[in-house]
Amino acid sequence: MDLRQLRYFVAVARERNFTRAAETLHIAQPPLSRQIQLLEDELGVPLIIRKTRPVRLTEAGRLFYEQSLQVLGRVEQMLAATRRVGLNQNSVLSIGFVASTLYGGLPSLVRKLRQHAPELDIQLLEMVSVQQIPALKEGRIDIGFGRLRNSDPNVIGTVLREERLVVAIPKGTSLAQDASPLGVAALAGQKVIVYPKEPRPGYADHVLNLLHSHDARPAEVQEVREIQTALGLVAAEAGLCIIPASARQIRSDVHYRLLDGKDATSPVILNHRVGDNSNYIDLVKQLIEEMYAEDPPWLDLEHNLLHRPLLGR
Amino acid sequence: MDLRQLRYFVAVARERNFTRAAETLHIAQPPLSRQIQLLEDELGVPLIIRKTRPVRLTEAGRLFYEQSLQVLGRVEQMLAATRRVGLNQNSVLSIGFVASTLYGGLPSLVRKLRQHAPELDIQLLEMVSVQQIPALKEGRIDIGFGRLRNSDPNVIGTVLREERLVVAIPKGTSLAQDASPLGVAALAGQKVIVYPKEPRPGYADHVLNLLHSHDARPAEVQEVREIQTALGLVAAEAGLCIIPASARQIRSDVHYRLLDGKDATSPVILNHRVGDNSNYIDLVKQLIEEMYAEDPPWLDLEHNLLHRPLLGR
DNA sequence: CCGATTTGATACCATATAGGTATCATAGCA
DNA sequence: TGCTATGATACCTATATGGTATCAAATCGG
Numbered sequence: 049m050d051l052r053q054l055r056y057f058v059a060v061a062r063e064r065n066f067t068r069a070a071e072t073l074h075i076a077q078p079p080l081s082r083q084i085q086l087l088e089d090e091l092g093v094p095l096i097i098r099k100t101r102p103v104r105l106t107e108a109g110r111l112f113y114e115q116s117l118q119v120l121g122r123v124e125q126m127l128a129a130t131r132r133v134g135l136n137q138n139s140v141l142s143i144g145f146v147a148s149t150l151y152g153g154l155p156s157l158v159r160k161l162r163q164h165a166p167e168l169d170i171q172l173l174e175m176v177s178v179q180q181i182p183a184l185k186e187g188r189i190d191i192g193f194g195r196l197r198n199s200d201p202n203v204i205g206t207v208l209r210e211e212r213l214v215v216a217i218p219k220g221t222s223l224a225q226d227a228s229p230l231g232v233a234a235l236a237g238q239k240v241i242v243y244p245k246e247p248r249p250g251y252a253d254h255v256l257n258l259l260h261s262h263d264a265r266p267a268e269v270q271e272v273r274e275i276q277t278a279l280g281l282v283a284a285e286a287g288l289c290i291i292p293a294s295a296r297q298i299r300s301d302v303h304y305r306l307l308d309g310k311d312a313t314s315p316v317i318l319n320h321r322v323g324d325n326s327n328y329i330d331l332v333k334q335l336i337e338e339m340y341a342e343d344p345p346w347l348d349l350e351h352n353l354l355h356r357p358l359l360g361r
Numbered sequence: 362m363d364l365r366q367l368r369y370f371v372a373v374a375r376e377r378n379f380t381r382a383a384e385t386l387h388i389a390q391p392p393l394s395r396q397i398q399l400l401e402d403e404l405g406v407p408l409i410i411r412k413t414r415p416v417r418l419t420e421a422g423r424l425f426y427e428q429s430l431q432v433l434g435r436v437e438q439m440l441a442a443t444r445r446v447g448l449n450q451n452s453v454l455s456i457g458f459v460a461s462t463l464y465g466g467l468p469s470l471v472r473k474l475r476q477h478a479p480e481l482d483i484q485l486l487e488m489v490s491v492q493q494i495p496a497l498k499e500g501r502i503d504i505g506f507g508r509l510r511n512s513d514p515n516v517i518g519t520v521l522r523e524e525r526l527v528v529a530i531p532k533g534t535s536l537a538q539d540a541s542p543l544g545v546a547a548l549a550g551q552k553v554i555v556y557p558k559e560p561r562p563g564y565a566d567h568v569l570n571l572l573h574s575h576d577a578r579p580a581e582v583q584e585v586r587e588i589q590t591a592l593g594l595v596a597a598e599a600g601l602c603i604i605p606a607s608a609r610q611i612r613s614d615v616h617y618r619l620l621d622g623k624d625a626t627s628p629v630i631l632n633h634r635v636g637d638n639s640n641y642i643d644l645v646k647q648l649i650e651e652m653y654a655e656d657p658p659w660l661d662l663e664h665n666l667l668h669r670p671l672l673g674r
Numbered sequence: 675c676c677g678a679t680t681t682g683a684t685a686c687c688a689t690a691t692a693g694g695t696a697t698c699a700t701a702g703c704a
Numbered sequence: 705t706g707c708t709a710t711g712a713t714a715c716c717t718a719t720a721t722g723g724t725a726t727c728a729a730a731t732c733g734g
């Protein structure tokens with residue numbers, strides 16, 4: 049598979065006519081026909097119905113057309129971004145983060161970073177905690193915000209805070225009658241939805257361990273890919289779901305109750321490479337301290353346990 | 362630019378060694394060196410520092426590596442999805458939607474659709490209202506959920522509901538003292554944030570027109586790319602923002618007040634091609650009716666004006 | 675319904691480009 | 705300062721891409 053073939057296919061799909069597509073591509077028509085044939089052979093699937101004029105796309109062809117446009121657009125963006133960074137000698141700071149930090153301090157940290165270092169190209173990559181460690185070691189990210197403690201000697205993890213957990217409960221069920229904190233044991237026998245399904249180990253296992261250590265055996269465990277889906281299922285009364293307190297913002301159509309217990313928490317951890325002397329790492333730490341000192345709304349004491357000094361400085 | 366070059370570069374970036382990378386690619390080392398050189402020439406930017414052993418990536422190279430992995434992954438997904446659709450003879454229903462419908466009925470509609478038509482491959486594409494019309498005509502989507510009325514004779518638009526608008530106000534400012542509905546005129550002289558910046562015309566213009574028609578001239582208008590950013594700026598006290606009522610769910614750290622006035626609404630419109638006889642269009646309409654009849658929480662009368670019968674049947 | 679026209683497929687050739695082999699240049703290390 | 709590992713260069717071969725000529729079939733006008 050070749051980007052050229054994607055470009056050719058897109059031209060044909062757009063024009064619905066091989067001859068005209070060949071003209072816009074500045075090649076002759078027969079090579080174009082052949083490239084499309086090669087593409088179809090490789091896919092093992094016909095993309096174009098040639099028995100009618102104008103030619104039409106098959107179902108698979110429509111899908112492939114749509115996806116091709118997106119891939120080609122993505123490639124263009126990539127070239128432009130790389131040129132910009134290479135020519136302007138900008139620096140790039142890649143930040144990996146778990147989705148839930150979007151509801152905590154990440155947006156305001158990024159805002160602060162852009163203000164303090166406008167020359168910096170900040171790249172944000174969503175990835176779960178266990179993906180962050182290899183990503184750091186391979187240099188794909190410089191900083192990770194995760195939720196699992198790691199034991200890799202090449203990566204330093206600093207717990208920024210311990211966030212308390214809440215249970216999301218469908219409105220109208222008996223557990224939702226009350227707003228008071230709930231013991232973990234009270235979840236025994238309930239249908240529980242956990243996320244993310246993969247990769248493992250992940251936050252789902254953290255939650256399942258918590259339940260297990262409190263002898264709260266769920267009636268049923270459903271695994272879903274992401275928190276949005278999980279909360280959607282809660283709203284659809286498919287079960288309960290345990291989420292970090294800050295993620296309550298995602299949906300207001302379910303009921304939330306704090307979980308009791310000192311271990312009913314999930315840490316937010318700052319990860320970076322051992323021996324990374326980049327100034328930007330220090331800037332990030334400084335801005336995090338600053339941000340925490342400002343007492344943002346998502347950092348209320350009811351939902352967070354803090355260890356000061358934050359970064360051991 | 363060629364996918365082969367991306368694969369080659371990824372191998373080198375991973376191995377940090379041309380010779381070993383060439384082995385994993387099952388080619389000799391010199392051609393690999395040359396392909397990387399060609400890639401760098403085309404970009405006009407060096408990607409690899411060869412003066413050290415092992416070789417290292419430049420800043421631009423790190424960015425390009427990360428992006429290449431994503432693009433290659435995307436391509437794999439695309440091939441798999443196309444093969445699946447082509448071989449299983451599955452049908453594809455492409456749905457274009459404006460982001461705000463994610464906070465309304467779209468998730469539950471999609472859930473219902475998957476239940477009622479499990480053989481269907483549902484593709485969801487976020488796009489603003491004006492992009493939906495050409496996308497429908499070109500067959501890139503079959504159904505669009507938008508917020509702007511269109512006048513194209515080839516596309517039928519049905520207003521599902523008129524959603525009332527709310528103002529997002531930074532907590533702690535004087536306007537946020539009260540929770541009662543607000544007249545549009547009261548927004549005169551305020552800093553206003555609108556989205557999306559492009560493409561135009563879009564929802565931003567709908568909002569600006571509303572302000573203009575009420576003689577509510579803002580002190581300052583800031584345009585941002587998406588609603589998340591807009592509400593983030595509101596939270597950072599950068600100004601006010603007018604959003605459809607259902608999007609209140611996005612953030613709970615800002616204050617919301619309903620906008621008064623019969624024209625302070627934004628429609629949710631179902632678009633599809635004239636003469637599209639697909640059964641799935643009818644199924645979608647039927648499921649929408651069903652969903653609206655269930656009185657979902659986002660469809661409260663306080664925030665929505667309904668025209669029954671919904672789909673003129 | 676049939677010939678004219680449009681348009682895609684096939685056959686075959688020319689050429690560009692990728693890959694291989696031999697060899698050279700240089701970084702890193704003892 | 706040699707020795708080894710490793711990347712670059714030069715040059716050749718093989719493959720694949722594009723072009724030209726021509727055939728075949730879908731569509732359309734009368």
